[in-house]
Amino acid sequence: MTRVTQKAINRTYLSGYNKNLSAYNTSINKMNTGRSFLKVSENVSGAARTYKVRKALSRDEQYIENIEDLSDRIESAEDGLRDINEYIQTVQERLVQAQGTASEEEYKVLAREIDDLVNNCMQAINNSNTGVYVFATNVNEPPFTLSEKGELFFRDGTNVNEITDRLDHETDVYADIGAGMTFEGDELNTASVTANSVSALECLGYGTTNVDGTTYSNNVISLLQQVADTIRTGDREAMGKIEGFLDKRYKDFVVNLTNVGNTSKFLDDCKSRIENEVAALTERQNDLEAVDYAEEAIVSQTYYMAYQISIQMGSKILPKSIFSFI
Amino acid sequence: MAVRSTFLGIEVSKRGLAVSQKGLDITSNNVANINTPGYTRQRVDISSVNMSGSYRYPTGSIDNAGQGSQVDGIAQIRNKFLDVRFRDSNSNTGYYEQQVSILTGVQNAIDEISSDGLLTVYQEAMDAIQNLSLNPNDSVYAATAKSAVNNVSLILQQFDKSLRDVAEQQIYDTSVIIDSANTCLDKIATINKALLLESNNELSNVYSSNELNDQLNYLIDELSEYANIDVTWEDDTTVTIKINGHTVVEGAWCDKLQLNEHNNSTIDVIYKSSGEQASFSGGSIKANTDYINGDSSVTKGIQYYIHRMDDFAVHFAGVMNNTIQEYKLDEDGNQILDANGDPVVQYKTLIQTNDGTDTITAGNITISDIWRANESYIINDRPEGTNQNTSFLQLISKMEGDLKIDNFQGSLEEFIETLNTDVGEDIVFAKSRYDACQIITTDLDNSRDEISGVSYDEEGANLIMYEKAYSAMARVMTAMDEVLEKLINGTGLVGR
Numbered sequence: 001m002t003r004v005t006q007k008a009i010n011r012t013y014l015s016g017y018n019k020n021l022s023a024y025n026t027s028i029n030k031m032n033t034g035r036s037f038l039k040v041s042e043n044v045s046g047a048a049r050t051y052k053v054r055k056a057l058s059r060d061e062q063y064i065e066n067i068e069d070l071s072d073r074i075e076s077a078e079d080g081l082r083d084i085n086e087y088i089q090t091v092q093e094r095l096v097q098a099q100g101t102a103s104e105e106e107y108k109v110l111a112r113e114i115d116d117l118v119n120n121c122m123q124a125i126n127n128s129n130t131g132v133y134v135f136a137t138n139v140n141e142p143p144f145t146l147s148e149k150g151e152l153f154f155r156d157g158t159n160v161n162e163i164t165d166r167l168d169h170e171t172d173v174y175a176d177i178g179a180g181m182t183f184e185g186d187e188l189n190t191a192s193v194t195a196n197s198v199s200a201l202e203c204l205g206y207g208t209t210n211v212d213g214t215t216y217s218n219n220v221i222s223l224l225q226q227v228a229d230t231i232r233t234g235d236r237e238a239m240g241k242i243e244g245f246l247d248k249r250y251k252d253f254v255v256n257l258t259n260v261g262n263t264s265k266f267l268d269d270c271k272s273r274i275e276n277e278v279a280a281l282t283e284r285q286n287d288l289e290a291v292d293y294a295e296e297a298i299v300s301q302t303y304y305m306a307y308q309i310s311i312q313m314g315s316k317i318l319p320k321s322i323f324s325f326i
Numbered sequence: 327m328a329v330r331s332t333f334l335g336i337e338v339s340k341r342g343l344a345v346s347q348k349g350l351d352i353t354s355n356n357v358a359n360i361n362t363p364g365y366t367r368q369r370v371d372i373s374s375v376n377m378s379g380s381y382r383y384p385t386g387s388i389d390n391a392g393q394g395s396q397v398d399g400i401a402q403i404r405n406k407f408l409d410v411r412f413r414d415s416n417s418n419t420g421y422y423e424q425q426v427s428i429l430t431g432v433q434n435a436i437d438e439i440s441s442d443g444l445l446t447v448y449q450e451a452m453d454a455i456q457n458l459s460l461n462p463n464d465s466v467y468a469a470t471a472k473s474a475v476n477n478v479s480l481i482l483q484q485f486d487k488s489l490r491d492v493a494e495q496q497i498y499d500t501s502v503i504i505d506s507a508n509t510c511l512d513k514i515a516t517i518n519k520a521l522l523l524e525s526n527n528e529l530s531n532v533y534s535s536n537e538l539n540d541q542l543n544y545l546i547d548e549l550s551e552y553a554n555i556d557v558t559w560e561d562d563t564t565v566t567i568k569i570n571g572h573t574v575v576e577g578a579w580c581d582k583l584q585l586n587e588h589n590n591s592t593i594d595v596i597y598k599s600s601g602e603q604a605s606f607s608g609g610s611i612k613a614n615t616d617y618i619n620g621d622s623s624v625t626k627g628i629q630y631y632i633h634r635m636d637d638f639a640v641h642f643a644g645v646m647n648n649t650i651q652e653y654k655l656d657e658d659g660n661q662i663l664d665a666n667g668d669p670v671v672q673y674k675t676l677i678q679t680n681d682g683t684d685t686i687t688a689g690n691i692t693i694s695d696i697w698r699a700n701e702s703y704i705i706n707d708r709p710e711g712t713n714q715n716t717s718f719l720q721l722i723s724k725m726e727g728d729l730k731i732d733n734f735q736g737s738l739e740e741f742i743e744t745l746n747t748d749v750g751e752d753i754v755f756a757k758s759r760y761d762a763c764q765i766i767t768t769d770l771d772n773s774r775d776e777i778s779g780v781s782y783d784e785e786g787a788n789l790i791m792y793e794k795a796y797s798a799m800a801r802v803m804t805a806m807d808e809v810l811e812k813l814i815n816g817t818g819l820v821g822r
Binding site: 002003004005006007008011012015033035037038039040041044047048050051052054055058059062065066069070131132138139140171173174175176181182183186188193196 | 360361429430433434437438439440445449452453456457459460461462463464713714715716719720722723739743746747749750751753754757768771772775776777779780781782784
């Protein structure tokens, strides 16, 4: 026959009592911290998933920062290029106007006006935003300087008309926007990243082109300066020739401007996509890490009831023996 | 038939009263000791006084019949088989309990869930280098990157220290456990000595000292929590105890355990008598040695996690120190040229040790002196033809990229994630084993209590039983008194 001793009753009772109290305490902790688990060992698979979600969230938040930073630069560059677009159109108008005018004085006035527009172009292209030059690439300096003679120099001191390959004079910089950046050895796969800068040389041009024995600058600003100088000469034939070349360069310029606009739109789309990802990840993180208060409140109450029952049972069971009656 | 002794009845009554009195004494002793740790309920072994069938009285004798009862001894009610099973189970419980305790310390030391640990700081460092890649010439972003990378080295140092603190604490716990085990061994040997002295008592083979046996069993129970033990009860009532074949208690002699702590936060346990390495197959001492010293994928102890943090530090330093280039300069600060007259290019040292040694560990990793002195070191003196921005992107790519550390293949972040989930899984396993062992141990303890424990009801019943027997014997004595009264004062009065 099984003998039931007081010590065995005490041991069993205390074990159950402690389990209830411990479970109640854990439940209270969850509600106080708002976390469904506090240690990896409480939910190992949940913790493993939590690490992945946290990492993805951290990456996405940084990609959004990168895109915002990039967007600011691209938008500023786009603004500058739009200003230059207007200046070119004004110069084109003045060039047409010049070809219909005979007065030397009027040529000078038009040329001076174009000189001013060239200066405006210089301001637009050398603009800076919070200490960063909008058209800086690998070096944070204004891209162009204009000499007193009207010659345009790149920031490394080279005359833009003498540049044959812009990458000999500047380096493109890139940003990781979460497109799966890869390297082949030490070489960056540029298709896996986005350019972090807008090259003034690429947008406005460099080097020269010879048209029927006349050398024209491929650089729009330098070309505008050339237009002003041509108007000053009053040579209508030269004006006609340079007008044709300016029209051609303007088309190239507009293509570049459109490309910058497209990049801006692409970045907006990327940001929107990553923000959606962040929203989904945040919800996932919430599911993984946050306590469900309604559910936990019920669990907590259940443990509390069990704890109270333990106490009541204890007071009834523990002292009972024959000694209560003899 | 011979004439019976005149006062036999009184003698029988006296014996009966004494037996009942002893019954009451032992019952009250049982109740008094109901909560005494290690107490085994005692029982009064009573027999009828035998005056026949012995060598002195080879035939039955009516004259000698009815001699009453006597107390043969006070027995303990104990099942030695259950004791063995309990102690085996208790060793396992002690092992897993200690394993959980140590691994929980490790888990807290490298926690990434409730607090911002290495993963968070590492991600912040990558963010800072991302920002630097967008502004590759800006000293403000260079300073932020320096600070963020420095934080990675600081938290590695902190993790290393926390893990070593856990080791120190566990080593101290081990020393306390070993002191307690030695105290048990000492006390058991002392009790053995007392039992040896008592073995001269002619009844000692049947009824040895109950209180000494209780103490002995209690100490053996306690010892079983610390180590796996084999207990042999000798004919002289003493116990011989062995741990994995090594005798630790024999008669009044006992061996002692000695803890040796080494400089690298590891320990070993030896026997004082021989200096021989002590080996265990269960108990809390084994758990402590296993999980303080454990440095393998089979036993992932504190050393394992310390060395895995070292691995992280080495690989992190490898990434940081093998990506950003600079010109190699001589002592005067002039560029060193190669055989073709081209300047020699080397990688910038961004990470170094803080103790002058060549081997990077989690405990000594820090940012380089040159970078500490000048935050722009990371962006200055770029060799011609190299792209600063691309270098930083490559640094990010390497920090995110896969690498191989022993059997692990993945990114540094995944390495840390794996360490955390490894310790979590080990805790879950050890907890489940601990729970299972504790249930078995508790069941066995309850089974022992079914036999050896004191029951209020039972003792209450015994109390009534002995009290009634006492009353009855008192009544018998009264009857005998009346019989003698009749004999002495009421007999032979005819004719008076």
